[in-house]
Amino acid sequence: MTAFVKAPRALVDIERGECRFPVNDAPNGRHFLFCGDVARKGKPYCTKHCRLAYRPASDQARRSVA
Secondary structure (H helix, E strand, O other): OOOOOOOOEOHHHOOOOEOOOEOOOOHHHOOOOEOOOEOOOOOOOOHHHHHHHOOOOOHHHHHHHO
């Protein structure tokens, strides 16, 4: 189970500086909920969600680009 500093909430309730990572799958026409924890400076996500969203390229992918 994921622990949140703040309770997940609707995007319209997220304030500047709060994590905008979606935390549910919004079934049956319900609204998406977003994390709402403190976002990292200059990023839209908290530290935990930055780790999920911003992953380094794999060694294989880096070799294919070179």
